[in-house]
Amino acid sequence: MRRSAAVSGPVDFQAQCELEVPTRGPGFIDITREATAFLSEIGAGQGVLTVFCRHTSASLTIQENADPDVQTDLITALNDLAPRNRGWVHTTEGPDDMPAHVRTLLSDSTLAIPVFAGRPRLGTWQGIYLIEHRDRPHRRQIILGFLGQAARG
Secondary structure (H helix, E strand, O other): OOOOOOOOOOOOEEEEEEEEEEOOOOEEEEOHHHHHHHHHHHOEEEEEEEEEEOOOOEEEEEEEOOOOHHHHHHHHHHHHHOOOOOOOOOOOOOOOHHHHHHHHHHOEOEEEEEEEOOEEOOOOOEEEEEEEOOOOOOEEEEEEEEEEEEOOO
């Protein structure tokens, strides 16, 4: 069964902000709360939330937010797919540099999430995550954008 939620009117509202996320090294950082707060602060109604990571050695994903073992297993899978000791040619910034680029290639740098009534339409067990692929702490810049309609009322 298909369910639709339509709101008529022009797409006439857009907003953007930069979110700086400190990381501690490899792992997942949940940024769902910050993305939801952005939508609330701007008075978003219906539209699309975009999330963009301004880096090539960190990435974004939508993943399960209930069981932390999922993140542990995903990190293990990324380590298997892009190990640090593979003999990479590109090592300008250290042995974790090229594996970080491959891991970003396997995940993504941009997400598009539908928004209805000012809230991201995520599934029950979904969260928005920044994935740090480098060994050292970093300060990552994430651009949050909204395109759609302002909340009515």
